[in-house]
Amino acid sequence: MTFQDRGMSTSMRVVELVRFGAADTAFVTRELPRPVPGPGQVLVRVLATSVNPLDLQTRRGDYRDQVALPAVIGNDVSGVVVETGPGADDFRPDDEVWYLAPVFTGQGAYAEFHVVDQALVARKPAGLSHVEAAGLVVVGVTAWEALVERAGVRAGERVLVHGGAGGVGSAAIQVARALGAEVVTTARAGDHEFVTGLGADTAIDFSVGDPVPQVRALGGVDVVLDTVGGDTLTRSPEVLADRGRVVSIVDTSEPQNLLAAWGVNATYHFLFASPGRAKLDALGLLVEQGRLRPVIGAVLPLTDIAQAHALLEGGSAREGRRRPRGKIAIAVHPLDEHPL
Incomplete structure (x- = not known):
């Protein structure tokens, strides 16, 4: 009919x-x-x-x-x-x-x-x-594609999510946590309770100083998810472990200097999320398990x-x-x- x-x-x-x-x-x-x-x-x-x-x-x-x-x-x-x-x-x-x-x-x-x-x-x-x-939909698919399909996040790794209180950031915190990763995120102080409630282990206030030294003090990270742009691509090698991965969803035109990426054998991915049933089914399973909202x-x-x-x-x-x-x-x- x-x-x-x-x-x-x-x-x-x-x-x-x-x-x-x-x-x-x-x-x-x-x-x-x-x-x-x-x-x-x-x-x-x-x-x-x-x-x-x-x-x-x-x-x-x-x-x-x-x-x-x-x-x-x-x-x-x-x-x-x-x-x-x-x-x-x-x-x-x-x-x-x-x-x-x-x-x-x-x-x-x-x-x-x-x-x-x-x-x-x-x-x-x-x-x-x-x-x-x-x-x-869009934020979940983006987070899944960034962390699973591009970065290949594994249990026990440490992931830095820039902009954890935003749309993609809030989904990425939960997906990374579901993958068994330790999650560090940047967010204003007023959002720290919110992002830790989503599963972030550490929240860093980017508005009151350079977050790089604070991330380095934790021992660095294996994966950086860039949702904010600026000079994030240039500075990510400062916090990356050897063979670390960076995934950016920001189509920034700001000049970047990636020379330091060679020193840590970094891999960069640039992501424009694509449709697909399999990703939605995977996200749906996390929803049903209570690990994604x-x-x-x-x-x-x-x-x-x-x-x-x-x-x-x-x-x-x-x-x-x-x-x-x-x-x-x-x-x-x-x-x-x-x-x-």
């Missing part, structure tokens, strides 16, 4: 990026035709999504060569399958799913419906709400995308409010509404 058979509208509400620049002038809410799933695809009613730094960069125009305006952006999806295309036999209508929508390819997640290849989709962990699931700092409706962008950028600082910890989630449909 399709949505047409159920008497549902063939249109959908989306928030489109119509111009690059400031958040308050970049977006327009409008009605577009609802997409139709093709071979091997599923149509998902998006119940929740979230805002990521990639969205801010896209809106500002950092990727204008990859994004043709107007565009529906956004990559976190948690929702319900409503229709399947030919050969899409892995899912049925009413299945609750979560996934990372492909970046710069097709329509994004700031919409009521989304079409995606079924190979990228996983079943949502039963213990998570759709808002929680949407807040964990989402961190949602705020929830806003779809029509407040511009406000969500401003909040993530710290645009409300002039009003005395700090950027929320963890993720800013977007409730696409009313949360008390039945999915179908």
Whole structure:
């Protein structure tokens, strides 16, 4: 049975990026035709999504060569399958799913419906709400790919997570801990209780001095996860053990000096997270085991995308409010509404 058979509208509400620049002038809410799933695809009613730094960069125009305006952006999806295309036999209508929508390819997640290849989709962990699931997709996949697939973190190693109170940082602390690693993280003093509650063994206040001597005093680390940019790539060899690994998710243009990396036989990885069911299934297992939980700092409706962008950028600082910890989630449909 399709949505047409159920008497549902063939249109959908989306928030489109119509111009690059400031958040308050970049977006327009409008009605577009609802997409139709093709071979091997599923149509998902998006119940929740979230805002990521990639969205801010896209809106500002950092990727204008990859994004043709107007565009529906956004990559976190948690929702319900409503229709399947030919050969899409892995899912049925009413299945609750979560996934990372492909970046710069097709329509994004700031919409009521989304079409995606079924190979990228996983079943949502039963213990998570759709808002929680949407807040964990991109950051969870990024943390998993960084620590497991790139750095190959092993039990007993020491991992330094820069920016532990942020979206990726909060997920990475938990993933590293689940892998059996000792976790050191940088965070403001006011966030130390929060990050140690996630599983960090040591929290270092980066705002009151150079964290490098404090990390060195611990005996250094085997892995550095860079979520903050700046001169992190240059300075990581100062804290790395021999054959240490650095994974950066920051596309910084700041010049870096990596000569010291030769002295410790360091390996550098640069990560742009990619979709995939296997990673989501692995994260779902950690959720079910109680070793991974989402961190949602705020929830806003779809029509407040511009406000969500401003909040993530710290645009409300002039009003005395700090950027929320963890993720800013977007409730696409009313949360008390039945999915179908």
